[in-house]
Amino acid sequence: FSTALTYLKYLGFHSAVITTISKKGDIILGGLFSLHDMVEEQSLPFTSQFNFRTFRWMQTMIFAIEEINKEGKLLPNVTVGYKIYDSCSTPHQALKAAMELMGGEKSSEVGEKSQRSSTCNESVPLVIGDGGSTQSLVVARFLGVFTVPQISYFSSCACLSDKKQFPAFLRTMPSxxxxxxxxxxxxxxxxxxxxxxxxxxxxxxxxxxxxxxxxxxxxxxxxxxxxxxxxxxxxxxxxxxxxxxxxxxxxxxxxxxxxxxxxxxxxxxxxxxxxxxxxxxxxxxxxxxxxxxxxxxxxxxxxxxxxxxSIPGLRDFLLRLNPSRSDARTDPFLVSFWEEVFHCTLGAQTESREKEGESKPPCSGEEDLGNVTNIYSDVSQLRISYNVYKAVYAVAYALKAMKSCVKGEGPFFQRSCADPDVIQPWQVRLHQVRYLNSFASEIKFDENGDxxxxxxxxxxxxxxxxxxxxxxxxxxxxxxxxxxxxxxxxxxxILWNGNRTRVPSSVCSTICPPGTRKAMRPNFPVCCYDCVACTAGKISNLSDAIECAQCPPEFWSNAERTTCIPKRVEFLSFRDTMGITLVAISFIGSFSTCIVVLIFFCKRTTPIVKANNSALSFLLLFSLTLCFLCSLTFIGQPSKWSCMLRHTAFGISFVLCISCVLGKTLVVLVAFNAKLPGSNVIKWFGPSQQKAIIAICTITQVLICTVWLLVAPPAPRQLMPREEDFIILLCDEGSYIAFALVLSYIGLLAVLCLLLAFLARKLPDSFNEARLITFSMLIFCAVWIAFIPAYISSPGKYATVTEVFAILASSYGLLGCIFAPKCYMILLRPEKNTRKHLMSKAPSGKF
CATH class of the missing domain: 3.40.50.2300 (Response regulator)
Structure with a gap:
C-alpha cells in the first residue's frame, strides 16, 4: 500500500484532501460516492460543485444501515458501521479512497470540530460503490487482487461483468x-x-x-x-x-x-x-x-x-440534517451541503469567505430543509437510491448467511463455515445472496454478479x-x-419532441417503392441508399428491392417497372405506314402493267406491237404483274405457308420475267443477223424455240425452289433481343445455300441478258429495243447489287422492307424502260407507228 501511495504522490495527487464520514460498529462497510465533480485543490482558484443527488445516495446508505441496526432482525447482536469517502468523480481519488478503506493510510484532517479523521486502521470486508463505471473499474481491479467484494449501485459498464478481470465485483445496477x-x-x-x-x-x-x-x-x-x-x-x-x-x-x-x-x-x-x-x-x-x-x-x-x-421513512431521514445538531460534527459534508442549498456561508467560514471576495450571506444553521424543494429532498424518483438501499441489504443478508452457517454444511473447504468473529473479505458470499425485500421484489445476482x-x-x-x-x-x-x-x-x-403525438421518423433513406431498387451510397452505411428506377426489361414488385429481376425473353417491363408484360410483336404489317405504302406501290405497279396490257391488246395490229413479238410482250407483262403482286406475300404476319410462298413466288416470277427479256434480246439479235447475206440463224429462234428457252429457264428455277422446299423450307422465326421491348417475326430462309442459288440464278440470267443487249445496242434501226433492254437490265442489276448489303445490315422488319423495295424497284425499272417508250409512241406519236417509219434506216446513236 505504501508503494502505491508513493506512486500517487509522485503523480501529484498528494495534495488532494480525502474527506470521509464514518461510524463505528462490529462490521464496517466501506462506501464510495462522488459528492463533488472534481478534486478541490487549495492552489487552484475555482471550487468543485457539490452534487445533491449523490449526497442523497450516501444518506440512503446510512439510512439503510441504521434501519438494519434498529430492527436487529437480520443481524442480531451485531452493529453495522460505515466508512464513506468522497471519490470526487475521479478515478485516482476513488483508488486512493479504496486504499484507505483497506487500511493503507489514515484520512486527512479536514476540520477540528465539525469533522474528524478516521484513526482506525481496520480494513472493511466489503465496499459499496463507486457510482461511475470509470471509477469502479479502477477500484475493482485493486480490490479484486485481495478478493474484497465490491457492490456498485450505479456502474453499468458491460466490461465489469468479466469475472476474470473483476472476480469480486457485483452490482445492483443492470449491465x-x-x-x-x-x-x-x-x-x-x-x-x-x-x-x-x-x-x-x-x-x-x-x-x-x-x-x-x-x-x-x-x-x-x-x-x-x-x-x-x-x-x-x-x-x-x-x-x-x-x-x-x-x-x-x-x-x-x-x-x-x-x-x-x-x-x-x-x-x-x-x-x-x-x-x-x-x-x-x-x-x-x-x-x-x-x-x-x-x-x-x-x-x-x-x-x-x-x-x-418508494422507501418508507427516507424523506424524514433526509430532512433530519441540521448543522446545529450535536451529531453534525461527525458529518464533514454537511457544511458544503448546507451552504449550497441555502446559498450562504456557515459559521466561522464567513470571515474567510469574505476575505476571498465572496458575498454570500451568513447562515444561522437553523434553516429548515423542509421548506426547500430540490433534488436532495425529492423522493418521487428513487432509482439509484433504491439501488444503494438494495446493496446494503444484500450485504446484510450475506453477513447473516455467514453468521447462521451450520458446521458441516458450509460453503467452504470440507463444507466448513467462516469464523463469525473474524470475517475475511473473501468469505463474504455475495454471489449466493437471494432474498425477497419488503417491496416484494426478489434480489439476486447471476453468475456475472449482475x-x-x-x-x-x-x-x-x-x-x-x-x-x-x-x-x-x-x-x-x-x-x-x-x-x-x-x-x-x-x-x-407518449408526447414526442415539439409536443407532438405522431411518432417521428428517422431514416437515412425512404422506402424504395416497387419499380425501383436500392443503390448504395459510397462511404455510407447500408441503410443509406438512393432509389434508382429499374432499367428497361427489369422489374421489382416489392418495396426496398435490392436488385431488379430480369424479365423472361418473351416479356418486357411495363412503364412502372413493376410487372413483366408480353413484348409487342413486330413485323411488316398491312396496318403499318410502311406496309400500306408498299401495298399501294405494288398495286399501282400491277395496275400500270394491266394498263400496258390493255394498250397492247387494243393496238395489237399496229407495227410497233407486232415488231416487238407480241407473244413475248404479253408474257413479259404477265410476269411483271406477278412480280408486283409477289411483293404482297412479304407483308403481314409470317406463317409457314406465307414464308414458303414469298421466296419461291419471288424467285420464279423474276426468272420468268428475265427469261422473257432474254428471249426478246435474242430475237433482236437474230432478226438483225437474219438480214445479213448467207445467214440461216432465224430458223433456230422461231416462236417454238423462244417458248422452249423461256420454259427451260423457268423450270430450272422451279426445280431449285422445289428442292429448297423439300430439304429446308423457309419457316417463321422469332427474334427476341433482350435489350428491346419487341419480338421480331420474320421468315427464316431455312437453307441459305438454296436462297443464294435462287438469287444467283436470277443474277446470272440478268447478267446474260445485259451482255446480249449491250452487244445489240448499236444495231441500225429507227426503234432499237436492245438499247431499252440494256437500260432496264442496268437498273435491275444496280438494284439487286445494292440490295445484298442493305438486306444483311437491316434489322428486323426493315430487312423485309428492303427486299420488297428491291422487288418493286426492279419491276418498275423493267416496266418503265421497256414499255414506257412504246406506249408513248402508240398513244402520243401515232404518226411514227407505221411500217414505213419502222423500216426506214436511221443512223445508229452513240451509246
Missing part, C-alpha cells in the same frame, strides 16, 4: 448489455433506421456505444455517428459535434453519457430539432430536467431508467406548470426469454 438490448428493441419498435450516437469519453460511454453499434449491425438499423467527448470539452469541439448532427440528418439521437457530460452537450445544443434517446445515466436526471434552458431541447426525450421504488434487468421507459413531458416530468410509458424485462414480450409501451400517452 449495459441489457440496456443496449432495450434501446435496440425500442429503436426497432418505432422503425428508426438512422440513429445518431453520442457517447461520453469514459468507460461507460465508450462501452455502451460500442455494444449498441455491434447490436444494430445485426439488424436493419445503422448508427449515423459515434462521437466521444469529455466533460471539459472545448467550444470548438462541441460546435463540430453539432455540425455532424445536423449534416447526418438523423432525427433520433442517442446520448450515452453521464449527466455531467450530457449537460455539457445540451449547454451548446440550443437549436436542434431532434428526439433525444437517454441512457439510464441521465434519463431521470433532475439536473437536466429542472433548468428551464433545457426544456425546449429535452421535451419529448425518451429513455430507459432503472425501476423506481442483477435482474428491469427498466422503466420514461418520457419527458411538460406539465401545465411548465415543469418537465418523467412519465412512465412502458417497461422492459431483460430476463424474459421471448423477445416480443420484453418491451411493453403505452404509445397513446
Amino acid at each position: 449495459d448489455f441489457f440496456q443496449v438490448d432495450a434501446l435496440v428493441q425500442l429503436v426497432k419498435h418505432f422503425g428508426w433506421t438512422w440513429v445518431g450516437v453520442i457517447a461520453g469519453d469514459d468507460a461507460y460511454g465508450r462501452g455502451g456505444a460500442n455494444i449498441f453499434a455491434n447490436e444494430v449491425c445485426r439488424t436493419v438499423m445503422n448508427t449515423s455517428m459515434n462521437i466521444f467527448f469529455c466533460e471539459l470539452i472545448q467550444q470548438a469541439e462541441i460546435s463540430s459535434i453539432i455540425s455532424v448532427i445536423r449534416l447526418s440528418g438523423a432525427k433520433v439521437i442517442l446520448v450515452f453519457a453521464v449527466e455531467q457530460d450530457a449537460a455539457t452537450l445540451f449547454d451548446e445544443v440550443q437549436r436542434c430539432d431532434a428526439l433525444w434517446l437517454a441512457s439510464e445515466a441521465w434519463s431521470t436526471a433532475s439536473v437536466l430536467s429542472t433548468p428551464e434552458k433545457y426544456h425546449h431541447i429535452l421535451q419529448g426525450t425518451v429513455g430507459f431508467a432503472i425501476q423506481q421504488a 442483477p435482474a434487468a428491469m427498466y422503466d421507459l420514461v418520457n419527458w413531458q411538460m406539465n401545465p406548470n411548465g415543469e418537465l416530468k418523467f412519465i412512465n410509458i412502458g417497461k422492459f424485462d431483460g430476463m424474459t426469454g421471448d423477445i416480443k414480450q420484453k418491451l411493453y409501451i403505452h404509445e397513446d400517452i
Whole structure:
C-alpha cells in the first residue's frame, strides 16, 4: 500500500484532501460516492460543485444501515458501521479512497470540530460503490487482487461483468448489455433506421456505444455517428459535434453519457430539432430536467431508467440534517451541503469567505430543509437510491448467511463455515445472496454478479406548470426469454419532441417503392441508399428491392417497372405506314402493267406491237404483274405457308420475267443477223424455240425452289433481343445455300441478258429495243447489287422492307424502260407507228 501511495504522490495527487464520514460498529462497510465533480485543490482558484443527488445516495446508505441496526432482525447482536469517502468523480481519488478503506493510510484532517479523521486502521470486508463505471473499474481491479467484494449501485459498464478481470465485483445496477438490448428493441419498435450516437469519453460511454453499434449491425438499423467527448470539452469541439448532427440528418439521437457530460452537450445544443434517446445515466436526471434552458431541447426525450421504488421513512431521514445538531460534527459534508442549498456561508467560514471576495450571506444553521424543494429532498424518483438501499441489504443478508452457517454444511473447504468473529473479505458470499425485500421484489445476482434487468421507459413531458416530468410509458424485462414480450409501451400517452403525438421518423433513406431498387451510397452505411428506377426489361414488385429481376425473353417491363408484360410483336404489317405504302406501290405497279396490257391488246395490229413479238410482250407483262403482286406475300404476319410462298413466288416470277427479256434480246439479235447475206440463224429462234428457252429457264428455277422446299423450307422465326421491348417475326430462309442459288440464278440470267443487249445496242434501226433492254437490265442489276448489303445490315422488319423495295424497284425499272417508250409512241406519236417509219434506216446513236 505504501508503494502505491508513493506512486500517487509522485503523480501529484498528494495534495488532494480525502474527506470521509464514518461510524463505528462490529462490521464496517466501506462506501464510495462522488459528492463533488472534481478534486478541490487549495492552489487552484475555482471550487468543485457539490452534487445533491449523490449526497442523497450516501444518506440512503446510512439510512439503510441504521434501519438494519434498529430492527436487529437480520443481524442480531451485531452493529453495522460505515466508512464513506468522497471519490470526487475521479478515478485516482476513488483508488486512493479504496486504499484507505483497506487500511493503507489514515484520512486527512479536514476540520477540528465539525469533522474528524478516521484513526482506525481496520480494513472493511466489503465496499459499496463507486457510482461511475470509470471509477469502479479502477477500484475493482485493486480490490479484486485481495478478493474484497465490491457492490456498485450505479456502474453499468458491460466490461465489469468479466469475472476474470473483476472476480469480486457485483452490482445492483443492470449491465449495459441489457440496456443496449432495450434501446435496440425500442429503436426497432418505432422503425428508426438512422440513429445518431453520442457517447461520453469514459468507460461507460465508450462501452455502451460500442455494444449498441455491434447490436444494430445485426439488424436493419445503422448508427449515423459515434462521437466521444469529455466533460471539459472545448467550444470548438462541441460546435463540430453539432455540425455532424445536423449534416447526418438523423432525427433520433442517442446520448450515452453521464449527466455531467450530457449537460455539457445540451449547454451548446440550443437549436436542434431532434428526439433525444437517454441512457439510464441521465434519463431521470433532475439536473437536466429542472433548468428551464433545457426544456425546449429535452421535451419529448425518451429513455430507459432503472425501476423506481418508494422507501418508507427516507424523506424524514433526509430532512433530519441540521448543522446545529450535536451529531453534525461527525458529518464533514454537511457544511458544503448546507451552504449550497441555502446559498450562504456557515459559521466561522464567513470571515474567510469574505476575505476571498465572496458575498454570500451568513447562515444561522437553523434553516429548515423542509421548506426547500430540490433534488436532495425529492423522493418521487428513487432509482439509484433504491439501488444503494438494495446493496446494503444484500450485504446484510450475506453477513447473516455467514453468521447462521451450520458446521458441516458450509460453503467452504470440507463444507466448513467462516469464523463469525473474524470475517475475511473473501468469505463474504455475495454471489449466493437471494432474498425477497419488503417491496416484494426478489434480489439476486447471476453468475456475472449482475442483477435482474428491469427498466422503466420514461418520457419527458411538460406539465401545465411548465415543469418537465418523467412519465412512465412502458417497461422492459431483460430476463424474459421471448423477445416480443420484453418491451411493453403505452404509445397513446407518449408526447414526442415539439409536443407532438405522431411518432417521428428517422431514416437515412425512404422506402424504395416497387419499380425501383436500392443503390448504395459510397462511404455510407447500408441503410443509406438512393432509389434508382429499374432499367428497361427489369422489374421489382416489392418495396426496398435490392436488385431488379430480369424479365423472361418473351416479356418486357411495363412503364412502372413493376410487372413483366408480353413484348409487342413486330413485323411488316398491312396496318403499318410502311406496309400500306408498299401495298399501294405494288398495286399501282400491277395496275400500270394491266394498263400496258390493255394498250397492247387494243393496238395489237399496229407495227410497233407486232415488231416487238407480241407473244413475248404479253408474257413479259404477265410476269411483271406477278412480280408486283409477289411483293404482297412479304407483308403481314409470317406463317409457314406465307414464308414458303414469298421466296419461291419471288424467285420464279423474276426468272420468268428475265427469261422473257432474254428471249426478246435474242430475237433482236437474230432478226438483225437474219438480214445479213448467207445467214440461216432465224430458223433456230422461231416462236417454238423462244417458248422452249423461256420454259427451260423457268423450270430450272422451279426445280431449285422445289428442292429448297423439300430439304429446308423457309419457316417463321422469332427474334427476341433482350435489350428491346419487341419480338421480331420474320421468315427464316431455312437453307441459305438454296436462297443464294435462287438469287444467283436470277443474277446470272440478268447478267446474260445485259451482255446480249449491250452487244445489240448499236444495231441500225429507227426503234432499237436492245438499247431499252440494256437500260432496264442496268437498273435491275444496280438494284439487286445494292440490295445484298442493305438486306444483311437491316434489322428486323426493315430487312423485309428492303427486299420488297428491291422487288418493286426492279419491276418498275423493267416496266418503265421497256414499255414506257412504246406506249408513248402508240398513244402520243401515232404518226411514227407505221411500217414505213419502222423500216426506214436511221443512223445508229452513240451509246
